[in-house]
Amino acid sequence: MDSSLVKLRSKLEIYKAMTDGGNLSDCPVRDVIQGLSGKWSSLLMAALAEQPYRFGELRRLVPDISQRMLTQTLYDLQRDGYVHREVFPTKPPSVEYSLTDLGRSMFGALQHLLQWAENNHDAVRDARAAFDAA
Amino acid sequence: MDSSLVKLRSKLEIYKAMTDGGNLSDCPVRDVIQGLSGKWSSLLMAALAEQPYRFGELRRLVPDISQRMLTQTLYDLQRDGYVHREVFPTKPPSVEYSLTDLGRSMFGALQHLLQWAENNHDAVRDARAAFDAA
């Protein structure tokens, strides 16, 4: 299942890319990852990957996000080019959020991690329980 | 490049897994992702994927992490079963951190995202610049 040699090569490159001598804090890889590491980013990406949603729909879909964080996370995702925001001039103006091509591309990569989490969450839970017991 | 039908199916499943009716905050997928979404988790995983390191080595390797956050992030990664911590009874006791099998497995999935970030950071940077200009 693992082509370890290929993976090892990538690991070294990725680590290098994340360390990127000199301006550590300006490292582009870390900069991109940072934008995705918010508490709600991946969840909203997963929702919007399914279909476009309006603000209120997202709010009802994810009841435990505060309105403030929903606004802000969508703003950040839009700023990074993953999400498109379109305002429709209906009587109460409605706003629709959808993934851009860049967003869909990014989600393709993020997906592997989400899938792994789904497949292995019991292993993590067990590890956590064993650790806390000791 | 995209096998869209397959991906669409996964998307729906992943979103479902992240929403997981009822106990939203106890959703296992979100629980796992949460542990990985810290500022330093992915960077330390990338470092340890290359080779095992000792505490002080990691500190020197990532100069802009505070000692406190290094301790805490390693503790969290260890608790979730990704990292193994071994104390050697040398004269000043030394501590070595390495990836577990679970950690290597997880990094295999995380890797896709890091690779994407490396390949596309200029697109994100451009999107950000365009957004800020408007």
Next chain:
DNA sequence: TAGTGCTGGTCTCTTTCTGAGACCACCATC
């Protein structure tokens, strides 16, 4: 014509999380 509700937000307040750096015990070496 006033009340109610739906739209997508913003503002303020409180609590939690991070970051910077002082401090610590231990031992070896100088």
Next chain:
DNA sequence: GATGGTGGTCTCAGAAAGAGACCAGCACTA
């Protein structure tokens, strides 16, 4: 005895996140 390297912990200030009140605009209803 002083100094440095080991892997941490503790305290305190600043940044970020969560809860929830509030807002303008228009439609529908009474």
